[in-house]
Every structure is written in structure tokens, then in C-alpha cells.
Amino acid sequence: xxxxxxxxxxxxxxxxxxxxxxxxxxxxxxxxxxxxxxxxxxxxxxxxxxxxxxxxxxxxxxxxxxxxxxxxxxxxxxxxxxxxxxxxxxxxxxxxxxxxxxxxxxxxxxxxxxxxxxxxxxxxxxxxxxxxxxxxxxxxxxxxxxxxxxxxxxxxxxxxxxxxxxxxxxxx
Amino acid sequence: xxxxxxxxxxxxxxxxxxxxxxxxxxxxxxxxxxxxxxxxxxxxxxxxxxxxxxxxxxxxxxxxxxxxxxxxxxxxxxxxxxxxxxxxxxxxxxxxxxxxxxxxxxxxxxxxxxxxxxxxxxxxxxxxxxxxxxxxxxxxxxxxxxxxxxxxxxxxxxxxxxxxxxxxxxxx
Numbered sequence: 001x002x003x004x005x006x007x008x009x010x011x012x013x014x015x016x017x018x019x020x021x022x023x024x025x026x027x028x029x030x031x032x033x034x035x036x037x038x039x040x041x042x043x044x045x046x047x048x049x050x051x052x053x054x055x056x057x058x059x060x061x062x063x064x065x066x067x068x069x070x071x072x073x074x075x076x077x078x079x080x081x082x083x084x085x086x087x088x089x090x091x092x093x094x095x096x097x098x099x100x101x102x103x104x105x106x107x108x109x110x111x112x113x114x115x116x117x118x119x120x121x122x123x124x125x126x127x128x129x130x131x132x133x134x135x136x137x138x139x140x141x142x143x144x145x146x147x148x149x150x151x152x153x154x155x156x157x158x159x160x161x162x163x164x165x166x167x168x169x170x171x172x
Numbered sequence: 173x174x175x176x177x178x179x180x181x182x183x184x185x186x187x188x189x190x191x192x193x194x195x196x197x198x199x200x201x202x203x204x205x206x207x208x209x210x211x212x213x214x215x216x217x218x219x220x221x222x223x224x225x226x227x228x229x230x231x232x233x234x235x236x237x238x239x240x241x242x243x244x245x246x247x248x249x250x251x252x253x254x255x256x257x258x259x260x261x262x263x264x265x266x267x268x269x270x271x272x273x274x275x276x277x278x279x280x281x282x283x284x285x286x287x288x289x290x291x292x293x294x295x296x297x298x299x300x301x302x303x304x305x306x307x308x309x310x311x312x313x314x315x316x317x318x319x320x321x322x323x324x325x326x327x328x329x330x331x332x333x334x335x336x337x338x339x340x341x342x343x344x
Contacts, residue, residue: 020253034293035256043257051251076250079223081192081263084207085215088260091253109341112334121206121331129323142333145325151301152326153319159293161314162284169281 001058001101005110008053008072010045013037015068016053023093027128051076051090054110056103070098073107077118087115089125104137126154173230173273177282180225180244182217185209187240188225195265199300223248223262226282228275242270245279249290259287261297276309298326 008016017037024033035043043050055069071094078088089111094103115123127134146152157165180188189209196205207215215222227241243266250260261283266275287295299306311317318324329337 024254029254033254035254039256043251050249050257074251074253076248077222078248078250078260079215079246079262081246082196082201082205082207084211085222088250090251105337106341109337112329112337113341116331116334116338120334123329123334125327126318126324127327129325135325138327138329141337142329144328144330146298146328147319147325152298153301153307153317154324154326155297155299155310156316156318157284157295157310157314158316159288162288162292162295165277165281165284165313166288169278169285 001098001103003070003103003106004057004059004067005054005106006057008044008055008069010041012053012055012069012072013041013044016040016055016072019069019072019093019095020091022095023091027131052114054107054114056094056107058098070095071103071107073111075111075115077115077120078124080122080124083121085118085120086122086124087111087118087120089123092125105141108141173270173275175242175275175278176229176231176239177226177278178229180216180227180241182213184225184227184241185213185216188212188227188244191241191244191265191267192263194267195263199303224286226279226286228266228279230270242267243275243279245283247283247287249287249292250296252294252296255293257290257292258294258296259283259290259292261295264297277313280313 014037017040021033024030044053051074053072053074056071057067057069060067073089074091075087075089078086080086092104092107127138186209189212193205196202216225223246225244225246228243229239229241232239246263247259247261250258252258264276264279299310
């Protein structure tokens with residue numbers, strides 16, 4: 001499917017937020033979303049942005065109102081002590097009615113292009129075991145599952161735990 | 173153990189690189205290290221750094237030569253579409269002869285402090301299933317294993333795969 005891929009702007013944040021809520025609902029994690037479109041705007045389009053984002057739009061036809069993004073890829077740059085510069089794909093999403101038309105692959109390919117241009121040597125991301133369509137999509141592209149091959153586990157320290165950790169050092 | 177924690181400088185890169193090789197050897201991944209100290213310096217201390225790093229040093233005693241870092245924490249900022257700003261801990265390491273003395277916890281606590289000050293709400297990282305001391309360390313601090321709880325898998329696209337992906341879009 002022909003689509004336009006462009007960098008997101010702060011004007012996209014309200015619509016992006018509705019897509020983020022859509023994907024959270026799909027992952028049964030709607031209650032887990034604690035940000036809103038204002039936060040998304042401040043964090044991505046301020047002085048020191050915490051993420052970058054590209055969006056996919058369908059071409060605008062005569063007489064139709066301006067297109068809303070039908071998908072996005074949100075990513076940031078990071079580092080691997082073994083390999084060097086890398087890109088972390090936080091989220092890739094295409095609305096259900098536009099799936100199976102190569103739009104996800106176009107978004108991913110654009111992130112790959114930006115990452116290679118920035119000197120990155122790999123892309124990292126996570127998938128959920130039960131999300132078979134996503135796994136199938138990434139497997140077809142040649143993705144490597146480091147949890148299966150090298151028993152890597154994704155770990156998290158939440159906000160309260162970080163605060164406790166800081167407090168315990170101050171009490172030393 | 174009393175130690176000084178400070179931001180790494182480009183002068184630390186040679187020593188940091190030797191510690192990175194030490195940890196890679198421990199993970200049976202020495203052949204996997206493709207960067208060197210020059211790359212580490214360029215990527216962390218240029219105009220748009222790809223990572224940040226703090227180091228732990230023992231206090232310098234009279235007559236002893238200047239201390240070399242005995243540990244480090246290498247991290248970068250990122251984003252969660254559900255929760256907002258986050259910090260990704262790429263690597264935490266303390267040399268074997270200084271372990272069990274709270275230095276790793278002091279490094280981690282300093283990263284937590286920096287991350288909270290930057291408005292981050294969580295820290296993410298990976299561990300290896302077989303690395304029981306690391307798992308024990310993080311579990312004691314209250315870390316959440318998202319691979320166990322939510323079946324999250326760590327995925328990777330390597331350099332050649334990224335290049336293929338870009339090429340396939342250009343051929344459309």
C-alpha cells in the first residue's frame with residue numbers, strides 16, 4: 001500500500017496518544033498507561049527529547065480532509081558495550097484496518113535507514129511471547145530472539161524501587 | 173566499602189574498555205566485542221553522546237599512584253510509551269576482587285538518582301538466566317522480571333539484517 005512516511009511533529013501527539021492507547025488495549029495494558037498527550041509532547045519535542053518518532057500516512061485525496069497517521073514507530077538511540085551504537089525500537093504500530101499491506105515493514109525499514117545513517121550496528125526491541133503475528137513479522141525479517149537463544153531476561157526497577165534505592169544510599 | 177563515584181571522562185575509556193573485555197569474558201562473549209577504546213571515546217564524549225557512564229574508584233592513599241576505576245555503570249535515557257521517561261542500564265560491573273562490598277549497589281543507586289532527577293519513572297536492563305549472582309543482586313533490590321511475568325522476549329536485528337531491510341524498501 002502506498003503511504004507517506006514522515007517525522008512526527010508535536011501536532012501529532014494527540015493522535016499518537018490515541019494510537020498508544022489502542023495498542024495498550026490490545027496488550028491488555030490499558031490501565032498501565034500513565035502518560036497523556038501533553039507529556040508525550042514535552043518528552044519528544046522539547047530541548048532534550050527522550051524519543052524520536054516517525055509516522056505513516058495515507059496519501060490525501062482531493063476533497064478528503066487531511067490524513068491522520070495510520071501507524072508509527074517510536075524509537076531512541078542507545079549503546080551496547082559489545083557492539084557500539086544501537087537503536088532501540090520501543091513501539092511499532094499500524095491500525096488494524098491497514099495491516100498486512102507492508103506499512104509496518106516500511107516504518108521499520110525507515111527506522112533502520114535512520115539508524116544506519118547514525119552509525120548504529122543493531123536494533124533492539126521486545127515482543128510478547130503470545131503475540132504470534134508480531135513474532136511472525138519479526139522472524140520473517142530475520143530477527144534474533146535473544147531470550148530463546150541466550151536466555152536473556154528483561155528486567156525492570158519501578159519508580160518506588162528507584163526512590164528506595166536512592167534513599168538507602170543517603171542513609172549510609 | 174568507601175568509594176568515590178564520579179562521571180566518567182574520555183580519559184577513562186582505555187581502562188573502561190579493559191573492564192568491558194573482562195565482563196565479556198565472564199559472559200563467554202569475548203569474540204563478540206567489536207568496539208575499542210577509540211570508538212568508546214567517540215561515542216560517549218562527542219557532540220551527541222550515545223551513552224552516559226559513571227565510575228567507582230577507591231580513595232587514593234598517600235604515596236599510591238592514582239586510582240583506576242574498579243567498577244562502572246553505563247546507561248542511556250529512553251522512553252516507554254506506557255510510562256514515559258526511563259533509563260536503560262546497559263551494563264553494571266565491579267571487578268571481582270571488590271565484589272560483595274556494596275559498590276554495585278552504590279553505582280546503581282547513583283544511576284537511579286540521576287534518572288529520577290531527569291524525570292524517569294523506571295529503569296530497564298537485561299540479565300542472563302544463568303547469571304545467578306546478578307539475578308540475586310537485582311531481586312534483592314526489588315527488580316521485576318518481565319520475561320518471567322509477562323513473557324517478554326528480547327529481540328535483535330543485526331547490521332546485515334538492517335541493511336537488507338533498507339535495501340528491500342528501495343527496491344519497491
